[in-house]
Amino acid sequence: MSIIQKALVAGVLSLAPHIAFAHVTLERQEANAGASYKGVLRVGHGCDGAPTTSLSVEIPDHVVAVKPMPKAGWTLAVQEGNYAAPVTLHGRKLEAGVRRITWSGGKLADGEYDEFVFAGQIAVAAPAGQLWFPVVQTCEKGENRWTEVPPPGQSARGLKSPAAALRILASSSAPQAAAQGPIRMEQAWSRATPGGSKIGAGYLRITNTGSTPDRLVSGTSDASERVEIHDMSVTDGVMKMRPLAEGIAIAPGQTVELRPGSLHIMFVGLKAPLTAGAGFNVTLDFEKAGKITMPFVIQPIGAGAPGSTKPAEPEMDHSSHHPGHK
């Protein structure tokens, strides 16, 4: 191989990263079910050299409460439509919302880069796996249709113009995690409640990965009017629970387990019965780490933690300990 040939090969190889970036992609390609999501569509080139004049993205099922970010020099248009299934968000039932966003009338040269942004929420019930955002990029001359979607479970590798992909990391069957600062919350779950019950319980694992103590002090939830922090103990053979006015201290390096028959979160004043398979958002407030929100998945009555191989722990009849909340 001559030196010139080698230089040519090297030149072609150095193009490879640009080719990979040629697709319109989302900046953040993973999100948890139940989490908020900021979608940043990255446009790195036009259509065969022609400047981009319009970008249109379709919002897939399970991405709800979407709001586009306006863009100077571009006209914003949204198309609303029904969701595949109603979604409960912050205690409100949502049946429709933004399904398509179009930014048009601008001009982005082939040699320039820009971002098109929207914010939304991943439904708690979103299944683990890929969500696809088909994008149509229109240019002064021609268009690129980033709309190819592989068969379920298969990779987009090899597709010439794949839709923008977002991987949903967790489903209602897979415990999830949320973290802020040194506080990490995981395996959050609740139990289905019989109709008419006004209270429910929540369990999770909280770890302080930092070097200073912190304290869970309070909380709020989509599903109930109030959130309380309770402990449970056996006195003279009778199980009793009491609200913890001081909350729960978590020492540096400590993991605190909230579980049936022990420390737990109490959802007081349920707006509706908790239904197995669904989920709701809970925000817990820590003295130092601040507010952390994560979805609690609802397990069937009598079930244990999601993914747990241990037999279910005995069902607690909370109502008998909360005569005032019946």
Ligand SMILES: [Cu+2]
């Ligand atoms: Cu309780």
